Amino acid sequence: MRNISLILAALLATAPAFAAEGTFDQTMLTPEAALKAAQAALDTCRKNGWQAAVAVVDRGGNTQVMLRDRYAGPHTVPVATGKAWTAVSFRTDTTELVKLTGPGMPQSGLRDVPGATILGGGIKIEAAGALVAGIGVSGAPGGEADDICAKAGVAAIKDLLDF
Numbered sequence: 001m002r003n004i005s006l007i008l009a010a011l012l013a014t015a016p017a018f019a020a021e022g023t024f025d026q027t028m029l030t031p032e033a034a035l036k037a038a039q040a041a042l043d044t045c046r047k048n049g050w051q052a053a054v055a056v057v058d059r060g061g062n063t064q065v066m067l068r069d070r071y072a073g074p075h076t077v078p079v080a081t082g083k084a085w086t087a088v089s090f091r092t093d094t095t096e097l098v099k100l101t102g103p104g105m106p107q108s109g110l111r112d113v114p115g116a117t118i119l120g121g122g123i124k125i126e127a128a129g130a131l132v133a134g135i136g137v138s139g140a141p142g143g144e145a146d147d148i149c150a151k152a153g154v155a156a157i158k159d160l161l162d163f
Contacts, residue, residue: 082117083136121146
């Protein structure tokens with residue numbers, strides 16, 4: 001009986017640890033993937049002749065990467081970060097939020113949320129159906145152009161996100 005107890009104790013000690021019921025696991029971008037997305041977005045803006053800033057935030061809205069091209073205006077840094085944060089926070093691309101939050105719309109109050117930047121150019125980044133990050137671009141001529149760059153950033157890491 002004692003040998004069985006020792007064997008059972010040894011097996012339990014080597015068993016994999018399981019998360020406690022009060023915790024959860026989450027998937028996030030690596031710094032390398034965030035940088036790759038930001039660089040691809042910036043490269044796309046440059047190819048189109050646009051000076052811009054690109055921010056990538058993690059799923060909690062914390063900045064992972066910030067790139068600003070040499071002639072991008074000083075306002076582009078906080079605006080790009082705000083767009084990425086807004087896409088993550090509301091789990092919606094910011095161009096869609098522009099439509100949903102216009103004057104007279106039921107969700108128009110979202111524009112008053114501190115930190116929300118409801119302009120086109122913020123895209124959520126998902127992997128296996130879960131939100132993992134957001135990317136924001138500011139400095140291209142308008143939200144649609146910012147979206148082009150941000151989408152190029154997401155496309156550059158698509159192979160890293162599909163699992």
